[in-house]
Amino acid sequence: MPVGAVATYVVALTARTSLKIGVYAALGVATADGLYALIATLGGSVIAPLIEPITTPLKWISALVLIALAVRSAATALNQHRRLTSSSPTKPPPTPTPTRAYFGLLGMTMLNPTTVIYFTALVLGARSTPSLLHQTVFVIAAFIASTSWQLLLAGGGALLGRALTSPHGRLSTALASSLLICALATQLLLTH
Template sequence: MEADSLQVVIAALVAGLLAGYGIAMPVGAVATYLVALTARTSLKIGAFAALGVATADGLYALIAALGGSALTPVIQPIMLPLRWCSALVLIALAVRGAIVAIRQHRGHQTSTRTDETPVSPARAYLGLLGITMMNPTTVIYFAALVLGSQATAAPDHLEQAVFVLAAFAASASWQLLLAGGGALLGRALTGSRGRLVTAMASSTVITALAVHLLLTAL
């Protein structure tokens, strides 16, 4: 009996890790913004922002594990508004990032980070948490995985907890890796022109991904 329980927990752990990496690894607009944010601020700010993204993934995994088949009909009617809101927020962030970069470049202020509008760890965490929570695809993704795993038997609370924590840990590790890459990028591109090019490229990518999200919602 104990061996069977251990196998169930291990299976839930593996499933949670795979689910967390599966939803986190595709580099989209949020990941691009996370890297750019860390590059122009600090690793500390990027780490809190990364944990905000991972928290959203963990919350959606928890909702999926507890809600099961009841999730899809609830989320389906509001998927379109959520996609529009998410895309518009991302476009606003892209435009703001480009404007700030241009202003700093013109004022020759990009060589220091203290000239930028301060971003607190709490603000970075809550901002990325909110943006990620606007993505209804995440909860549908986790719901599909949970429903598939429940085909034979309903999971107990321990199995659900292991799945959710593993999904959170996987997402957090990947987002922190992205933040670390952003910190290295920020150190490498310390010049005025380098930061301007990086910011404009990031804003362009974020805008393109947001537009694609809007087109898929039509």
Template sequence: MIAALVAGLLAGYGIAVPVGPVATYLVALTARTRLKIGACAALGVATADGLYALIAALGGSVLVPFIETITVPLRWVSALVLIALAVRSGAAAISGYRTRRSSTRAEEVPLSPVRAYLGMLGITMMNPMTVIYFAALVLGTRTTAAPSLVEQAVFVLAAFAASSSWQLLLAGGGALLGRTLTSSRGRLVTAMASSVLIVVLAAHLLVAAP
């Protein structure tokens, strides 16, 4: 039981901690809106990690060959969606600055906590490397004795908890950043910098594609 708990925590942090375009967008989104929106978006990312951990624990060895066949198209879709979000965020920031309004107000009106949650859930679910990562961990640590359902449940819940704690930490950092940069110019600079970084990281996904 303890081994499954530790393995789940390490797996959750292992997939969540590396900074990528999703994490960058999460921080920027919270900085432009409010903590409630960012927290819901963070839980969307963690939910996707938990679902992939569940898939890997139940049948990772069976699904990995199928996932690997669609890795490239999923990576392209994920990168293009992130680039589109970056462009949209940058355009909203420029529009808000030109009209002397806070970009937070421009972003909060159409975006609800539910949409933030579902949006980040969908973006993260398009990352096929997550299920491959979890499946590799499960297969690499599996002994001759098959894990019990309780051990599998502990592994999945621990991975979800670890990912949730890290994503919420990122959202909290974005909220602090938003409070610090309260001027329209500060928010413009922050939004444009994050948009450029998201585009660069998303482009790296395409370059890394086989």
């Protein structure tokens, strides 16, 4: 499974917050993948030409959202690090609710044109028109595969968060993931 900017964000979000938040975020990504699999099976050959003209604006929007999230994550990490290392107590940054994590990652993944193009290419690559049973199995399998992968990423983020409990460890991890997210968002803009 490819690890892109969204997957990196799931890991970083879970490491920064909790496994529960990460699970909801992972389910948001998996829901988007399931929806795109459904859309691709129902009208893949019709959707591909319609999406082609807006692929570039969607890439820009997706990249800008990812970069904004990376900047916000880095700023939150820096503020939290300052709070933890200063002598004066300050209010910790707000943790997203599970619902907000779910819908945030659902929206972020739905903005990613690569996902729908990927699922459409899978459907178009089939030699024959799949039956309703095959389409249903494909959608369910795509959702289950995405769910298991995203939950594995969230679990990895939870382990990472537990292993790096020092203020410097959390700051380093958050800044590294923010840089990686920015690099992957930039790569998204540079690919055709």
